[in-house]
Amino acid sequence: MSDAIGYTPIERPLRPSDLYATVLHALGLDQYELVYEHFGRKEIATVLGGDVIREAFT
Numbered sequence: 001m002s003d004a005i006g007y008t009p010i011e012r013p014l015r016p017s018d019l020y021a022t023v024l025h026a027l028g029l030d031q032y033e034l035v036y037e038h039f040g041r042k043e044i045a046t047v048l049g050g051d052v053i054r055e056a057f058t
Contacts, residue, residue: 014053021050026057 001011021031024045031049035042 015050017046017048017050018053019050020046022053022056025052 002009024031024034031046032044034045036045037043
């Protein structure tokens with residue numbers, strides 16, 4: 001659900017990291033175990049972590 005002109009989500013705003021976490025979950029990968037090195041630091045693929053969109057699987 002969004003506002004009257006469809007600009008701002010009202011019910012459940014999603015971030016790009018949520019979508020990426022959902023894709024990784026669908027592939028059977030844990031977003032917190034999938035890491036890569038960036039400037040010598042280990043980082044997770046979703047940067048700050050995302051929430052799996054459970055509604056996509058129901």
